[in-house]
Amino acid sequence: MSVNKDYNEKQGQILTTAESLFSEKGFDGTSVRDIAEKAGVNVAMISYYFGSKEKLMETIFERRTEHIRLRVESLMKDDSIDYIGKVHLIIDEHIEKAFSKFQFYKLMVCEQVINKNPVILDIIKEVKKRNMQVITELIRKGQEAGVFRSDVDVILLFSTMYGTVSHMIIGSDLYREISGLTHLSEEEYYQHLKQLLSKHLKQIFKAILTHEA
Amino acid sequence: MSVNKDYNEKQGQILTTAESLFSEKGFDGTSVRDIAEKAGVNVAMISYYFGSKEKLMETIFERRTEHIRLRVESLMKDDSIDYIGKVHLIIDEHIEKAFSKFQFYKLMVCEQVINKNPVILDIIKEVKKRNMQVITELIRKGQEAGVFRSDVDVILLFSTMYGTVSHMIIGSDLYREISGLTHLSEEEYYQHLKQLLSKHLKQIFKAILTHEA
Amino acid sequence: MSVNKDYNEKQGQILTTAESLFSEKGFDGTSVRDIAEKAGVNVAMISYYFGSKEKLMETIFERRTEHIRLRVESLMKDDSIDYIGKVHLIIDEHIEKAFSKFQFYKLMVCEQVINKNPVILDIIKEVKKRNMQVITELIRKGQEAGVFRSDVDVILLFSTMYGTVSHMIIGSDLYREISGLTHLSEEEYYQHLKQLLSKHLKQIFKAILTHEA
Amino acid sequence: MSVNKDYNEKQGQILTTAESLFSEKGFDGTSVRDIAEKAGVNVAMISYYFGSKEKLMETIFERRTEHIRLRVESLMKDDSIDYIGKVHLIIDEHIEKAFSKFQFYKLMVCEQVINKNPVILDIIKEVKKRNMQVITELIRKGQEAGVFRSDVDVILLFSTMYGTVSHMIIGSDLYREISGLTHLSEEEYYQHLKQLLSKHLKQIFKAILTHEA
């Protein structure tokens, strides 16, 4: 099922380093020398292993595709969880994934904006479609069960979930400053954010999906 | 009141072209020769007018600062509009601004991610703080009037507004495809999106701000 | 007799500023913008007044030609001064001229090395030949009078005079440091140097020109 | 003992070519493309090997430092050579070194004038101090032995040696023309000059250092 190849230690090192640097300085703002140096490998090794800088970027996305994909499918079928509970699962999984690989999520946002590389764009589109299908299906069932309202725009709901989380991650520095939480470590502040976001999004989803407030 | 200088025709041409290219290909992915060629000016003219590529970018942001800033302040004082009405004004103004300068909004998202240039980051932070203050003030008054709930997190609300709109603009291609609206022109699709977003965000704000659904 | 044109105030300002900058940073290391800015004139004015940066340099040399030229000719004919006295006059005049326009002398040294501009080289050659003729003539007369030795190489003598003085001017910083005279102002140190050089060169000339020590 | 690194063939080729071009056209008057073309290497190779144009210049000076340094130290201790003989050794060694690397000596003169690069200036100062110490020590011993006069200014003597030789090298074209020796090759003329300079400087040193003429 997985398209992920196995990467040896050096390849993994390069991928992780590149992901980090691309996310911090952008694709064009990062040189292969930067990556090679920080990853402790030879410059030529990047072309050698991945073919080119572009292919390296694509490999980063391929490697993380698995991660972006919502994994709640099996739980969806679990009848012991109600529809709102399943929505909560989705929200929490998304938040968890986004914050655990926040550098990659930043990178993904930029790549969508710049959309220079069609391969990457396809990967992003594919996984987004996939995730939307999961949600669409859940909402459809909820609607059939009479739990969810019939006039729900999944795209908008999806955008709010992705958009709000992305925006918080991207602007976390500013919001930490405004919140006066500069005394927290990044890790602590992220834990705090995750809780806030979870509650916030659940409130929004409930309001939009259900008949009552 | 405005800090904007006046730009002559060529300067304006360069600024608009650069904004467009930076937004499409990123700052580092755009060369000054790209800009010069597309703007129909000499390469040297960019340094001549703006000092450097970086300064050009900063000038783009300075020029648009005015635009990003919410201008509803005066309407806020208009007693003939109720609190929810004022919230709607804010939402619609933000959507209108974002879509009318969508390239700049994309650029702004990427610059926040990459955050290489502190001058630009400061501009973004400043205007975001400013806009949040407007909203905070309105909500505070609404709370005093007993119209709005007391447990409102403005940052989260703000992030949802900005994040949802940004996300729709960034992913508009994908969502147009999924919606099956590829027959619409970009302009027509954007009009459609704006309406959807307006309704969507108003629903969310109402749910979060007010006591009833 | 003089080929010097009259320069208006701005032209003089440009010439003096350029002479100083060329001497400090070299011809190619100085931009016309540097000169214009420091001289407080428009950039275009340099081309306007002097035709080009090269012509400006040539004009600097033309203006100073008069200054480099030894002016002892009339004194040479004064029978009340003996031959050694006349040699002393030459030495002191050269030292005085070199130190009073030390920036130009530095510039002259560099231009001889770089010898890119034939016009300037010609100017230098002409005035050097002229000055050597004065000395040659004096020495010839001194030889005829039996005061000076017959085996004198004027070129070598000339080189020692010019070379020693140039070298002291060029390396004055180092020599001031070595001499432990850093407490003196440049002006004071130059006065000191001039006296030392005068005595030193007179000693050398006497040794080489005359029969006794 | 030597701080000189070993330079491979291409590095040596670049260094020699650059030294020649810098000496002929000045540092700022020489482009890295000039050097690369004349040295038969790629432009990028200069940055690749030396880091920058400036560093290349510094490397040229580092490479020649060894050469400038007077190497008579061992001979100084040879008791079979008298003090005047040792002075002659110094003079001849200096002349030999200067003429064998005359391009570098020209370069050194210009760099002292322009003194833009402190690294290079330090190298020059260091080696000059070093060489002056050698001479100072010799003269001191000669004075103790009663051979040399007590009132000797080493700086002036040093300046005369360096200055005269430099001046002859810089103005060799003019002096060859005046001497009517244009039929000689540069090599032949230099041999001739070296002999003249040797005799001339020895005569000067003798006059200044010793009690008799």
Place this chain on the structure above:
DNA sequence: CATGAATGAGCGTTCATTCAT
């Protein structure tokens, strides 16, 4: 299998100069 050496292409910038006014 891995890499140091090397390179053509392109980068952002500065240059001396021109020209319309």
Place this chain on the structure above:
DNA sequence: TATGAATGAACGCTCATTCAT
């Protein structure tokens, strides 16, 4: 007469990539 605006050319340098070993 004097100058702000503008420019083609060249600058030093970095880039991703190739290739012999």
